[in-house]
Amino acid sequence: MTCPRCDHPDITKLADSPVAGVWTVHQCARCRYAWRSTEPARRTEREHYPEAFRLTAEDIASATAVPTVPPLLIRPEASRSPRGT
Numbered sequence: 855m856t857c858p859r860c861d862h863p864d865i866t867k868l869a870d871s872p873v874a875g876v877w878t879v880h881q882c883a884r885c886r887y888a889w890r891s892t893e894p895a896r897r898t899e900r901e902h903y904p905e906a907f908r909l910t911a912e913d914i915a916s917a918t919a920v921p922t923v924p925p926l927l928i929r930p931e932a933s934r935s936p937r938g939t
Protein backbone atom coordinates (compact mmCIF):
# COMPACT_ATOMS: atom_id res chain seq x y z
CA MET A 855 0.00 0.00 0.00
CA THR A 856 1.16 3.54 -0.76
CA CYS A 857 -0.40 6.91 0.04
CA PRO A 858 -3.28 7.72 -2.33
CA ARG A 859 -2.26 11.37 -2.43
CA CYS A 860 1.57 11.32 -2.63
CA ASP A 861 2.46 7.66 -3.33
CA HIS A 862 4.74 7.40 -0.26
CA PRO A 863 5.13 3.86 1.13
CA ASP A 864 5.37 4.80 4.84
CA ILE A 865 1.78 4.30 6.03
CA THR A 866 0.76 4.05 9.67
CA LYS A 867 -2.46 2.58 11.03
CA LEU A 868 -4.10 5.18 13.28
CA ALA A 869 -7.21 3.36 14.45
CA ASP A 870 -9.37 0.26 14.27
CA SER A 871 -13.16 0.29 14.33
CA PRO A 872 -14.76 -0.21 17.74
CA VAL A 873 -16.35 -3.34 16.32
CA ALA A 874 -13.35 -5.41 15.27
CA GLY A 875 -12.69 -5.85 11.56
CA VAL A 876 -15.14 -3.26 10.19
CA TRP A 877 -12.67 -0.52 9.21
CA THR A 878 -9.21 0.90 9.83
CA VAL A 879 -7.83 4.43 9.52
CA HIS A 880 -4.41 4.92 7.96
CA GLN A 881 -2.17 7.97 7.62
CA CYS A 882 0.73 8.88 5.36
CA ALA A 883 3.96 9.78 7.17
CA ARG A 884 4.96 12.28 4.48
CA CYS A 885 1.87 14.34 3.58
CA ARG A 886 -0.34 13.42 6.61
CA TYR A 887 -3.26 12.43 4.40
CA ALA A 888 -5.53 10.06 6.35
CA TRP A 889 -8.27 7.79 5.12
CA ARG A 890 -10.66 5.15 6.36
CA SER A 891 -10.52 1.78 4.65
CA THR A 892 -14.23 1.91 3.84
CA GLU A 893 -13.99 5.14 1.77
CA PRO A 894 -14.35 4.84 -2.02
CA ALA A 895 -11.37 3.96 -4.23
CA ARG A 896 -10.96 7.61 -5.26
CA ARG A 897 -9.94 8.32 -1.65
CA THR A 898 -8.07 5.13 -0.76
CA GLU A 899 -6.15 3.95 -3.86
CA ARG A 900 -3.41 5.86 -5.66
CA GLU A 901 -4.50 4.78 -9.14
CA HIS A 902 -8.02 6.14 -8.54
CA TYR A 903 -7.09 9.25 -6.56
CA PRO A 904 -7.94 12.39 -8.64
CA GLU A 905 -4.88 13.61 -10.52
CA ALA A 906 -5.70 17.25 -9.71
CA PHE A 907 -5.16 16.54 -5.99
CA ARG A 908 -2.10 14.29 -6.19
CA LEU A 909 1.14 15.52 -4.61
CA THR A 910 4.79 14.81 -5.38
CA ALA A 911 7.76 15.11 -3.03
CA GLU A 912 8.64 18.36 -4.83
CA ASP A 913 5.12 19.75 -4.26
CA ILE A 914 5.41 19.05 -0.53
CA ALA A 915 8.93 20.48 -0.21
CA SER A 916 7.96 23.71 -1.94
CA ALA A 917 4.59 24.19 -0.22
CA THR A 918 4.13 27.46 1.61
CA ALA A 919 2.85 27.68 5.17
CA VAL A 920 -0.83 28.63 5.24
CA PRO A 921 -1.88 30.70 7.06
CA THR A 922 1.23 32.82 7.45
CA VAL A 923 2.09 33.57 11.07
CA PRO A 924 2.28 37.35 11.55
CA PRO A 925 5.12 38.98 13.50
CA LEU A 926 4.57 39.51 17.23
CA LEU A 927 3.13 42.84 18.24
CA ILE A 928 5.46 44.81 20.51
CA ARG A 929 3.51 47.17 22.75
CA PRO A 930 5.13 50.07 24.61
CA GLU A 931 5.22 49.52 28.40
CA ALA A 932 3.05 52.60 29.04
CA SER A 933 0.09 51.23 27.08
CA ARG A 934 -0.22 48.05 29.15
CA SER A 935 -2.84 47.83 31.85
CA PRO A 936 -1.82 47.10 35.46
CA ARG A 937 -3.04 43.50 35.06
CA GLY A 938 -1.00 42.95 31.92
CA THR A 939 -3.92 42.71 29.52
Ligand SMILES: [Zn+2]
Nearest residue numbers: 857860882885
Ligand atom coordinates in the same frame (compact mmCIF):
# COMPACT_ATOMS: atom_id res chain seq x y z
ZN1 LIG B 1 1.03 11.01 1.39
